[in-house]
Amino acid sequence: AQTVTQSQPEMSVQEAETVTLSCTYDTSENNYYLFWYKQPPSRQMILVIRQEAYKQQNATENRFSVNFQKAAKSFSLKISDSQLGDTAMYFCAFRGTGGSEKLVFGKGTKLTVNP
Amino acid sequence: DAGVIQSPRHEVTEMGQEVTLRCKPISGHNSLFWYRQTMMRGLELLIYFNNNVPIDDSGMPEDRFSAKMPNASFSTLKIQPSEPRDSAVYFCASETGRLNTEAFFGQGTRLTVV
Numbered sequence: 300a301q302t303v304t305q306s307q308p309e310m311s312v313q314e315a316e317t318v319t320l321s322c323t324y325d326t327s328e329n330n331y332y333l334f335w336y337k338q339p340p341s342r343q344m345i346l347v348i349r350q351e352a353y354k355q356q357n358a359t360e361n362r363f364s365v366n367f368q369k370a371a372k373s374f375s376l377k378i379s380d381s382q383l384g385d386t387a388m389y390f391c392a393f394r395g396t397g398g399s400e401k402l403v404f405g406k407g408t409k410l411t412v413n414p
Numbered sequence: 415d416a417g418v419i420q421s422p423r424h425e426v427t428e429m430g431q432e433v434t435l436r437c438k439p440i441s442g443h444n445s446l447f448w449y450r451q452t453m454m455r456g457l458e459l460l461i462y463f464n465n466n467v468p469i470d471d472s473g474m475p476e477d478r479f480s481a482k483m484p485n486a487s488f489s490t491l492k493i494q495p496s497e498p499r500d501s502a503v504y505f506c507a508s509e510t511g512r513l514n515t516e517a518f519f520g521q522g523t524r525l526t527v528v
Contacts, residue, residue: 332513341521343521344519390457394513400464400509401447401462402447404457405456407456
């Protein structure tokens with residue numbers, strides 16, 4: 300079974316600085332999809348960024364980018380120019396293509412952006 | 415589209431009572447998921463449906479939990495009888511069914527069983 304590990308339960312960063320959240324996963328599949336979701340205090344889960352394993356180029360969405368290392372099974376999220384509104388729980392998620400449609404989530408990292 | 419709609423937003427009930435959580439997925443989405451979120455266990459998948467058919471219910475913790483999807487626009491998660499350890503936030507999410515697409519989540523139902 301696939302597992303997703305987020306080793307940093309909590310992190311903090313100063314406004315305007317850069318922070319990287321780590322995520323590793325375990326799978327025997329070659330093709331799969333990876334996601335980062337954000338959950339602000341409002342509780343709403345929002346997609347931040349996604350990566351397809353067969354694409355070597357790292358995904359980027361404005362201030363958010365990933366460092367996808369397939370061989371190492373690592374999928375970290377970098378937030379540049381951190382803003383107060385980035386304060387949230389961040390969840391890494393994995394979806395395989397070997398027959399299961401379900402998303403497997405990590406336990407999350409609580410990020411606090413300090414003014 | 416209004417997104418995934420869950421009701422109620424908050425539910426407080428006494429131990430032993432039946433609780434029903436409701437979800438309306440996004441129109442046109444073929445897959446629907448029920449998750450439970452707690453501090454200790456994070457986000458756990460309870461069950462998911464594809465085209466209204468339950469595909470994987472291995473995450474349903476006990477027989478006290480049941481879920482139905484009578485049609486493409488409505489699903490329920492029922493707990494009977496409820497216990498204090500069922501207290502959590504329950505999320506419903508829907509997707510188009512294509513693997514590379516995102517799951518759209520509802521606002522969740524915060525359940526407290528006293």
